[in-house]
Amino acid sequence: MDDDTLRLQIDSIAAGGDGVGRTGGLVVFVPRTAPGDVVTIRVEQRGRFARGRLLAVERPSPHRVEPPCPHYTAQDCGGCQLQHLTYPAQLDAKRAIVRDALVRIARRQVELPDVRPSPVEWRYRRKLTLAIRWSGGRWRAGLHPWHDPVGIFALEDCPITQEPVLEVWRLVMLQASHFPRVPSLRGAVRLLDQGAAFVLEGAGGWPNARRFFDAVPALAALWWQPDGHRRRLIARRPPAAHAAAVDSPSAAAASRAGREAGAAFAQVNAPVAAALREHVVARARAYAPNSVVDAYAGTGDTAVALAEGGISVTAIEIDRDAASAAGARLSPPSRALTGPVERLIAGALPADVVILNPPRGGLDPRVPAAIAEASPPRALLYVSCNPATLARDLGRLPGFRIASLLGFDMFPQTAHVETVCELVPEAA
Numbered sequence: 001m002d003d004d005t006l007r008l009q010i011d012s013i014a015a016g017g018d019g020v021g022r023t024g025g026l027v028v029f030v031p032r033t034a035p036g037d038v039v040t041i042r043v044e045q046r047g048r049f050a051r052g053r054l055l056a057v058e059r060p061s062p063h064r065v066e067p068p069c070p071h072y073t074a075q076d077c078g079g080c081q082l083q084h085l086t087y088p089a090q091l092d093a094k095r096a097i098v099r100d101a102l103v104r105i106a107r108r109q110v111e112l113p114d115v116r117p118s119p120v121e122w123r124y125r126r127k128l129t130l131a132i133r134w135s136g137g138r139w140r141a142g143l144h145p146w147h148d149p150v151g152i153f154a155l156e157d158c159p160i161t162q163e164p165v166l167e168v169w170r171l172v173m174l175q176a177s178h179f180p181r182v183p184s185l186r187g188a189v190r191l192l193d194q195g196a197a198f199v200l201e202g203a204g205g206w207p208n209a210r211r212f213f214d215a216v217p218a219l220a221a222l223w224w225q226p227d228g229h230r231r232r233l234i235a236r237r238p239p240a241a242h243a244a245a246v247d248s249p250s251a252a253a254a255s256r257a258g259r260e261a262g263a264a265f266a267q268v269n270a271p272v273a274a275a276l277r278e279h280v281v282a283r284a285r286a287y288a289p290n291s292v293v294d295a296y297a298g299t300g301d302t303a304v305a306l307a308e309g310g311i312s313v314t315a316i317e318i319d320r321d322a323a324s325a326a327g328a329r330l331s332p333p334s335r336a337l338t339g340p341v342e343r344l345i346a347g348a349l350p351a352d353v354v355i356l357n358p359p360r361g362g363l364d365p366r367v368p369a370a371i372a373e374a375s376p377p378r379a380l381l382y383v384s385c386n387p388a389t390l391a392r393d394l395g396r397l398p399g400f401r402i403a404s405l406l407g408f409d410m411f412p413q414t415a416h417v418e419t420v421c422e423l424v425p426e427a428a
Helices: 070-074 087-104 163-174 209-215 256-265 270-285 301-307 320-329 341-348 366-373 387-394
Strands: 005-013 019-023 026-030 038-045 049-059 114-116 127-135 138-143 184-191 196-201 219-225 232-236 291-295 312-317 335-338 353-356 379-384 400-408 418-425
Touching: 005 026, 005 049, 005 087, 026 038, 087 114, 087 387, 087 400, 127 163, 138 163, 163 184, 163 196, 209 219, 209 232, 270 301, 270 353, 270 379, 270 400, 270 418, 291 301, 291 341, 301 312, 301 320, 312 320, 312 341, 320 335, 341 366, 379 387, 387 418
Parallel strands: 026 049, 114 400, 196 219, 291 312, 291 353, 312 335, 353 379
Antiparallel strands: 005 019, 005 038, 019 026, 038 049, 127 138, 127 184, 184 196, 219 232, 379 418, 400 418
């Protein structure tokens, strides 16, 4: 072997999905490897940590399986990171990722948390976002290789995505001649309770938007987010006009308010999302609260479930459409506030229970500061999609200890994990 080639045993999976091995005091991250693998790699980057490219698996781990998606290996698809692991090994990896973040970043000593599995490991996604490129005189829609965030490959199938989503994408691309002619766009198809929604991102103008919508009857709604502007609804069909146009496996009815915001907030993995929400609602109710703040509330599913039990809920959501949907479903004294959580939460406190469900970037520092300045709630329920930012934010909440920690596998075959961290005041 030359100086840049190593034989390495993989010990664990890091956040992001790379396998981790150690040699001569050097920590090496190797994509597409499994704990227990003995591999030959080429070291491509050195420093405190090294990154290696897999050359050969000399002795495969018992946790390694053949990935069923051809794109995973042939095009090095970056959409999934763990298809080469058995499903139990994926759950073990996610347990370790959560604990490692809390121990290493938050300095909180925690046991390995449970991670509740998804009832389905494949064909669970109700949404698929693709990069769209004008190349060679035609539009292509696809995903990025894991080692090339700029390049894309044309997508033939995505085994973690439901078939109706892929069928709508095929219909969308048949009418791609109506897209605005710019070098690149992004699009997302999401199943709603009836039909599907398509969101196009990019370009400064879209003169053929209505023609595109008319040409794809499977779409219940069309949204567009121009460069530098917020998303806006272009067109919508009455439910009867598109109910038979796409074979959606979900329920047959939805509220008008929910449909208006559904393009952005319908759940990607509905069964796991429901289980997570039920857990959050149950833990909130366990404190017998009279008042709850539901921050980053989306369309208000959690807020509504709590309000139906007689609790006064203040839902806070920055997205106007989602906040409007939440407000339409809540009755006084419960309410929905529209705006950034960091600007509005101080005025909504104190509350008996605070629910925090931020995006991947975690909390704005003003949010934990506002909580610290108010009378402490009986409990904080932090719903996280990123263990690293959860751990960082726990460092900003020094007056609280972890009462429980539970993961939910919202995205099988990927390294992502949802975590519900229940916090109570240190004195409790």
